[in-house]
Amino acid sequence: MSSILKKTDLGAWAAALEAEVFAPALADGVWAYQPVAPGANDGGVALTHPNTARPPKNFAFPQREVLYTFEQLKGQAPKLTETLPNPAPVVVMGVRPCDGRGAPRNDMVFTGAFDDPYYQSRRAKTAYVGLACNTPPSPNCFCKAVGGSPSSKEGLDVQLTDLGDRYHVVAVTPRGEELIEAGGKLFAEAGAADEKESQRLHSEAAKCEQRTFGDLAAAAPALKKNFDSEMWQSLAKACIGCGICTFLCPTCHCFDISDEVTGQSPMRGERVRTWDNCQFPDFTMHSSGHNPRETLGARLRQRVNHKFLYFVENNGTQQCTGCGRCISFCPVGIDIVAVLDRMIQA
């Protein structure tokens, strides 16, 4: 069963949800998830964005997370205070399918033999209301090349499809059903014509022109074969090691843990984890100065191999959802599709 929500009722739905609601808004020329003001009235939420500059990964994995605090009087034992988050429910609206697919990939990292309680407590409270792409929002989109599609529901709780003046709404998870129920009468049962139109848009979008590097299954073997290739150095030549490619990636999850001291007597501070970046030389440099990934080429290879080889070996799927951010925002034009293409052709 699916339903219909008038676009002008989106704000009312957001207001009806017992959750902090976020939706893309243009701020200083950049599309970013912004809190929807309580009581946002008709038209207060409009999903007219291409894709946000930053992916929504921060809702479960914030850029800075205090793991615990410590306090210590001179000569005494330190006192630790756990700071596990207990967030209010969060609903993120307008999530593009590629970013939706980022969520289960991050889940794979933060669960398993060791569960990450910080990620999990935030993730459990986060719901994603996705927006299918009727046309690819960026010239660098390549979701189809990595097993996704412009109407993928993977990782989403609710999927919206833009039918002009209204959305066709599909609940993907039980949490999604709850969210729709909370909207009550704002939702009407979808008729056969609306369902058909939604399907038509999905299959039109599936035929869209997108960038591609060819056969996805060929990527991992090609990367394995070309590990020692000279191509890595030449492909990375222009890289300035800024790390934007990983900070903006919906699936990059590497982090640092460090102590921030906030006061003395008693000495106190926070143990924090912050996003980190495999493109920085410090990331792997030993205290002795020895660096296992000394060159930009080795670090580009790590980024690409992690996503298209190692993650596949460990989790059976790519750790890239084709959002295209790392291409669009790289200041020097390093292009993961072109890199994969070169590796597969070689």
Place this chain on the structure above:
Amino acid sequence: MTENVYLPKLARIASIKDEVVGARAIKTFQVEFPDGDMFEHECGQCAMISVFGKGEMMISIASSPLVKDYKQFSIMRVGKVTTAIHAMKVGDVIGVRGPYGNKFPVNDWKGKNLVFIGGGCGLAPIWPIIQTAVAQRSDFANITVFYGGRSSRDIMYRAELEKLRGVADVHLSVDQAEEGWEGYCGFVPANVMSTGVAPDNAIAITCGPPIMIKYVIQNLKGLGFADEQIYTTIENKMKCGIGKCGRCNVGKDYVCVSGPVYSWAQLKDLPQEY
């Protein structure tokens, strides 16, 4: 939700011993767990040690799993956190979380000749195996220990190594000849080569600076050791210790979980990013 993996247990420093002083200072710390939350570990496993206000560092557990009342860590002073712990005193409290990583398959080595080859701070990760093998001496055939430092002042566990001589062949070395030194003069790999060890029914375990490990393995291969008979550990930079922060990643492995112990047969298939 289960326990918080990032939250360390509090441990009290029960003793501190200067192993090496000067530029490459090494101190050995024995720590107790006053809250009664001591954990078990296996040979080769590590722990993430906190000096609150400074940070965390991954350190090999240098005591034998048979020791139940303290954990031992031997730490070389190289940077921020190691310097901070070197400044601590008996009674001070640190954080410990773990144990992390895989283990040396010591149980599979019963009845075999064990050849230990260490350099610098690299005696710490293999010390638990040596201790275990000595405690269960009849389970193993010959025990041979090669260990070297840059100079005689850089030799850690000096007294313990001398005591080992009764039950093991101990070959100590210093890089350059010096007054009063009776052991071998030269690098550890050369000591192994010139003394010669037979590969028959043997396992070689080597730990130390990457460059030493490289030549030790070359020489062991020269002596006829098969890849499966050679074990080592790799020490990539680590932050989480639980396969999440991505830092220790080598190929598909997170060294903090799949390592740090590798046979050369396993290691030679991994990219050389360690």
